[in-house]
Amino acid sequence: MTSILSAPAAVPARTTAAGADRSGSGAAERPIRRLGLRKGFPFSRLAGVLLLLAVWAAGSLAGLIDPRKLSAPWTVVTTAVDLISTGILQEHIAASLSRAAVGFAFGVVIGTTLAVVAGLTRSGDALIDGPIQLKRAIPTLGLIPLLILWLGIGETFKIVIIALGVVVHMYIQTHNSLTSIDNRYVELAEVLGLSRATFIRKVVLPGAMPGFFLGLRLSVTGAWLTLIVVEGINAVTGLGKMMYNAQNYGQSDVILVGLAVYGIFGLLSDAVLRYIERRSLSWRKTLAG
Template identity: 40%
Template sequence: MTLVERRAPASAGTAPVVRRVRRRRWLRAVTPLALVAAWEGGAQGGLLDPDKLPPPSAVLKVGWQLSADGTFGAYLLDSVQRAVLGLLIGGLLGLALGAVAGLVRLGDDLVDPSVQMARMLPHLGLVPLLIIWVGIGESLKVTLVALGAFFPIYLNTYAGIRDIDERLVEAARTCGLTALERVRHVVVPGALPSLFLGVRLAFAAGWLSLVVGEQVNGQGGLGFMMMEAREFSQTDVVVLGLVAYALLGLLSDLALRFAERRLLGWRRGLRAT
């Protein structure tokens, strides 16, 4: 039997799996496309008032016009910069404090009670106080995004570390691993699934916070574009802003899913049948 003949069965068995994966990806797009088609049909058929909810074709048209003159791109870049900066600040702070509280008993006693109390406060409800503290400029918007990202990452980092089986840590200690090696080889892999969940929740909370922040005395950004369009009753521009926020959230979630599959390829959870 030649090498080609020996490999044939393996490739033949792989092809159906690849086809199933591709079919599932297409199936995930069926519902959104159907909703868009129903939206367009309802608007064109007179079931939806175009002044209150313009059809997707009108939103696409105004999006093309704003993109052609560079307006939409400038607003989009402003929003992305604010989101990235806020997510980095809140995410890194949440990761650091969650690790300290999860790994060190003194850190747990000093950090966790205060964070648990603070997370009960709706951070969007702190806008009036934050305006007094940091003003109404860029600092307010970045702070809101950072607050939205901080708590999901802190809580999931803390929970991911505490949910690790203590017997694994004891086994690593018995094998002679140092504290740093135990963190690297046991704690980090064990906490990564929970941490990825926290990052996904942080992205969602961050985009939501940005929507609110950019509508408070905004100077640029998608939220400012929407508020300005509201003043002139440009509903299509308002809907365009909402669609842009939704697509940004979807793209960030897809990027996190891809990173999760690459970094957690060793994990095999329950799959839907």
């Protein structure tokens, strides 16, 4: 999407001898670049995870960790293979993915719509922002007893709980981006004679995209966190249900398998959103980019 925001700003040239010397030598630039986010080795962000696994394995081998409270890594892997071979893990994963995807989709659509209406109209802001801020102050999981009274304990209740958490994240981040457009762009649009519709399409919406994507990343993480709780309420299948059943039988290896799957799906979904964000906002010049 072409926008005023993507236009590169003009940089005044250095005319002094000292400025030319600094520009030529690059001495002033190198220290700043050291502060930037450089590309490291492939999968370098997994270094901390691998270190944690190494400490866990060493503690299990040395007998410092009680296997009844925390199973060894190899035991968890064996349990995961057994659950996959019997098809149990796939069944629970499919149920969890379905709930998370439906709740996430509803939450994104509703939250984004409310943010656009409140961010672009005064009447919308007056009617919508207050209730959303009130909901923000109330923990989503704190609404479980009330929603059970209203909706029962079926699938609808679980999806609504997930969607409510997503709505708040999407609204807050998108609304903040919509209402934080630099006033200089407003003045530039007036100078260029842009209509309101063109200004919204070329300036406001592109400017709100970083907040929109941040809302997506926070929402997808929140959806997984909420899912594990709601699946413990009258669920027949799902990773959360599998883990609660394992708790009753003292099966820490099964619980760890469930946590590992949650973590993997959380990291993958966040990585996908970050990739889409980089491709969609390639016009932005940022420290990380």
